[in-house]
Amino acid sequence: MKFFRQQIGVLSVLGGLLVLGIVLIGRLPQSLYKHPEYYLPAFGACFAVYCAAVVLVFKHKWDEKPVLWTIIAVALACRLAALVQPPSLSTDIYRYLWDGRINALGMNPYRYPPIAREMRPYRTWYWDTINHKKMVTMYPPLSQSFFLAVNRIAGERVFAYKTAFVLMDLITLGLVFWLLKVAGKPSSLALIYAWHPLVVMEIAGNGHQDALGIMLMTAAVLAAGLELSRKDGGKLSALAGFLVGLSIMAKGYVAAAVPIFARRRPLVFLGFVALAVVPLVGLYWGNGVIMQGLEQYMKNRIRNASLFDWTNQLLQHFTKDHLKLTRMMAAAALLAVVGRMAVKPASGLEDLAGRVMASVGALFLLSHTVYPWYAVWLIPLLCISFSPGWFLFTGLVSMAYLNPVPHVNPWVMKVEYPPVLLLLAWEALRKRLKQKTDRR
Numbered sequence: 001m002k003f004f005r006q007q008i009g010v011l012s013v014l015g016g017l018l019v020l021g022i023v024l025i026g027r028l029p030q031s032l033y034k035h036p037e038y039y040l041p042a043f044g045a046c047f048a049v050y051c052a053a054v055v056l057v058f059k060h061k062w063d064e065k066p067v068l069w070t071i072i073a074v075a076l077a078c079r080l081a082a083l084v085q086p087p088s089l090s091t092d093i094y095r096y097l098w099d100g101r102i103n104a105l106g107m108n109p110y111r112y113p114p115i116a117r118e119m120r121p122y123r124t125w126y127w128d129t130i131n132h133k134k135m136v137t138m139y140p141p142l143s144q145s146f147f148l149a150v151n152r153i154a155g156e157r158v159f160a161y162k163t164a165f166v167l168m169d170l171i172t173l174g175l176v177f178w179l180l181k182v183a184g185k186p187s188s189l190a191l192i193y194a195w196h197p198l199v200v201m202e203i204a205g206n207g208h209q210d211a212l213g214i215m216l217m218t219a220a221v222l223a224a225g226l227e228l229s230r231k232d233g234g235k236l237s238a239l240a241g242f243l244v245g246l247s248i249m250a251k252g253y254v255a256a257a258v259p260i261f262a263r264r265r266p267l268v269f270l271g272f273v274a275l276a277v278v279p280l281v282g283l284y285w286g287n288g289v290i291m292q293g294l295e296q297y298m299k300n301r302i303r304n305a306s307l308f309d310w311t312n313q314l315l316q317h318f319t320k321d322h323l324k325l326t327r328m329m330a331a332a333a334l335l336a337v338v339g340r341m342a343v344k345p346a347s348g349l350e351d352l353a354g355r356v357m358a359s360v361g362a363l364f365l366l367s368h369t370v371y372p373w374y375a376v377w378l379i380p381l382l383c384i385s386f387s388p389g390w391f392l393f394t395g396l397v398s399m400a401y402l403n404p405v406p407h408v409n410p411w412v413m414k415v416e417y418p419p420v421l422l423l424l425a426w427e428a429l430r431k432r433l434k435q436k437t438d439r440r
Contacts, residue, residue, distance in 0.1 A: 007056065007060060008066055008067060008070065010056065011053060011056055011057075011067065011070055012070055012074075014049055014050075014052055014053045014056070015053070015070060015071075015073070015074030015077075015195070016074075017049045018046055018049050018050060018053070018074060018078060018195060018197070019074060019077045019078055019081060021042060021045055021046035021049060021197070022046065022078045022081040022082050022197070022200055022201070022205075023081045024042060025039065025042045025043070025046075025082075025085070025201065025205070026081065026082070026084070026085040028042065028088075030086060030088045031088055032088040032089050032401075033088065033089050033090060033091075033401065033404065036089075036401035036402050037402075039089065039398075039401060040398060040399065040401065040402065043197055043201065043398050046197040047197055047198075047395050050195050050196060050197055051395075053191055053195055054191065054192055054195075057186070057188040057189060057191050057192075058189075058386075060188070061186040061188065061189075062186060062187075062188040063186050063187050063188065067188050068187055068188065068190075071188065071190060071191045071194050071195070072194070074194070074195060075173065075194035075195060078195065078197075078200045078204070079166055079169070079170075079200055079203075079204040080204075082200050082201055082204035082205035083159075083162055083163065083166055083204045083205075085205055086158070087158065087162070087205065087206045087207050088205075088206075089201070089202075089205070089206050089401065090206045090207075090208070090373075091129050091130070091131045092131065092206070092207070092208060092209075093158055093161055093162065093206070093207040093208075094126045094129040094130050094131070094158075095130050095131055095132070095137065095139075096139070096143075096147050096161055096207075096209055097126060097147075097151075097156050097158070097161065098114055098126070098127075098130050099137050099139060099143075099144055099147045100147035100148055100150060100151035100156065100161075101122065101124065101151060101156055102119075102122065103144055103145075103147060103148035103151065104148060104151045104152065105122060108284060108286045108289060109136070109137045109144055109284075110136050110137060110284055110286060110289040110290045110292055110293055111136065111286055111289050112136065113132075113133060113134050113135050113136050114127065114130050114133045115133040115134050124156065126156075135293075135296050136289070136292045136293055136296065137293055138293040138294070138296055138297045139209065139251070139293070140248070140249045140250060140251060140252060140280075140293075141249050141280035141281060141283055141284045141290070142212070142246055142249035142250045142280055143209050143212060143213075143249075143250050143251065144284060145280070145283075146164070146209070146212055146250070147161075147209075150164045158207065161207055162204065162207035165203050165204075165207055165208065165209060165211040165212070166203060166204050166211070168203075168211040168212050168214070168215045169199065169203045169204065169211045169214075169215070171215050172193070172211070172214055172215045172218050172380055173190065173193060173194055175215070175218045175219055175222055175380070176190045176193050176194075176218065176380050176383050176384075177190050178222060179218070179221065179222050179225065179349065179353070179380075179383065179384050180383060180384065182222065182225055182226060182229075182349055183225070183348075183349045183350055183353075183384055185350075185383075185384065189383050189384075189386075190383055192379065192382050192383045192386070192391075193379050193380050193382070193383050196376075196379050196394065198372065198373075198375060198376055198379070198394050198395075198397070198398065199376050199379055202372060202373035202376055203373075203376065206373065208373040208376075209250070209251070210251055210373055210374070210376055210377065211376075212250040212251075213247045213248075213250035213251040213253065213254065213377075214247075214376060214377055214380065216243050216244075216246045216247035216250060216254075217243075217244070217247045217253075217254045217356075217377065217380075218380045218381075219243045220240045220243035220244045220247060220254070220261065221240075221349075221352060221353055221356055221380075221381065221384075223236050223237075223239040223240040223243060224236070224237070224240040224261055224346075224352055225348075225349035225352055225353070227240065227264070228264075228345075228346060228347075228348055228349060228352065229348075229349075234265060234268055237264065237265040237268045237269050237272075238268050238269070238271075238272045239272070240261055240269060240272075241261070241262075241268065241269035241270065241271065241272030241273045241275075241276075242272040242273070242275060242276045243276075244257075244258065244261055244269075244273055244276075245272065245273040245274065245275065245276025245277045246276045248273070248276075248277060249276065249277055249280045249281075253360050253363060253364075253374070253377055254356070254360060254377075256334060256338060256359045256360050256362065256363040257338070257355070257356040257359035257360055258270075258273070259338050259339060259341075259342035259359075260338065260341060260342050260346065260352070260355045260356055260359055261356070262342075263342050263344075263345045263346070264345050297369075298327075300368065300369050301368075301369070301405075301406070302368045302369070302406060303368070303369040303370065303371070303400075303403075303405075303406070304369070304370045304371065304397075304400035304403055304412070304413065304416075305367060305368050305369065305370060305413070306365055306370070306413055306416075306417040306421070307330070307333075307365050307366055308326060308330050308365075308366055308367060308368045309368070309413065311326050311329060311330070312326040312368075327368075330366040330367070330368075331366075333362075333366055334362055334363060334366050337358075337359070337362045338359045338362065341355045341358060341359065342355075349384060350384055350385045351385070353381045353384035353385040354381070354384075354385035354387070356381060357378050357381035357382070357385060357387065357390060358387075358390075360377050360378060361378055361390050361393070365417075365421075370397070370400065371400060372397045372398045372400050372401065374397070375393055375394045375397045376394075378390050378393070378394060379394055382394070387424075387427060388423050388427065389420055389421075389423035389424035389426075389427050390420075390424070392419060392420050392423055393420045396415075396416045396417075396419070396420065397416065399412050399415065399416045400412065400416070
């Protein structure tokens with residue numbers, strides 16, 4: 001008992017240091033996206049403290065209530081400390097406010113970009129802060145409906161939008177606890193998500209709407225995982241499909257994992273994906289204007305990319321159509337990776353979570369744009385199926401703030417990605433060798 005109390009004390013101290021680190025980030029000069037050299041050392045210190053806590057929970061595998069309450073208390077304190085900070089690393093939230101405003105006025109946010117002449121009468125106090133004014137919105141229909149709901153309930157307030165995203169984040173944490181129970185794993189592993197400084201800073205701090213899609217993806221993994229343990233899981237397969245469809249309509253990254261989810265009951269699953277997607281697309285269709293956002297994203301600049309950028313740089317020595325060819329090769333590689341994982345159904349919840357994580361992670365590695373908050377999509381799944389490579393990725397991806405445009409600090413990707421790729425390759429090799437050994 002004395003040793004247990006000592007270890008709880010150590011965990012509490014680490015939690016206190018993490019909260020202090022988040023508070024101190026709020027004391028840094030604002031507009032941190034212009035001064036990432038201030039933010040990254042502070043984030044690195046928080047991540048180091050967090051890693052020490054992760055080591056503790058893996059070592060002791062606690063399930064006792066005092067540990068769980070400590071984890072929850074620190075998680076809430078971190079989020080509160082970040083919630084009251086202005087979103088100083090990104091201006092995305094002002095685009096959410098604008099989209100919510102245009103929705104509330106009864107207009108289709110996919111029709112006109114903010115800078116359009118037709119939008120001049122609707123400009124407001126934060127108009128100068130909106131990013132990508134020449135582009136129509138790139139956020140999918142469910143996110144648009146969410147922005148509208150927040151606008152109707154709380155108006156055009158940054159704090160209200162951030163609070164809404166934190167609520168989604170806390171639901172995700174609750175789902176992680178549920179997933180761990182279903183998987184038969186120690187509930188203290190929820191700390192991997194609950195205390196991760198990337199989750200705290202990108203959702204509670206910067207207010208990224210990814211929280212909505214991540215929550216729906218996590219719920220879909222839970223439904224699909226429960227289906228694996230039951231003989232008659234048709235209803236759960238339908239639920240998983242509907243949740244995946246909603247997640248795609250919040251932000252489309254989980255689309256990469258559709259073959260993984262659909263492996264057992266493809267018709268039921270895909271039918272309910274369509275049931276979620278089609279009405280939302282129809283709501284904002286507007287003679288096809290909804291497709292403009294996706295087309296813009298596909299033409300977006302290369303930003304903090306790894307395999308995509310390196311392939312593109314190589315191909316530009318051989319062809320003028322290097323970017324088009326790179327996109328085709330990246331799509332083919334993603335299909336090959338996900339297709340290989342979908343050959344056989346997942347053997348259980350942990351296997352399913354690992355495959356979904358690998359699919360979404362592969363999408364990021366093969367994408368032309370990777371922002372730090374994208375990696376938050378992987379973190380709930382790390383609690384169920386831990387991967388050192390993807391865990392390292394969540395720690396290093398914030399280096400992207402040093403590379404706001406391709407010609408500024410181009411060395412960043414050469415430091416950020418090779419350790420991750422090497423670790424992932426080592427994991428894949430070790431898994432393959434284990435499978436060969438098990439067959440003998």
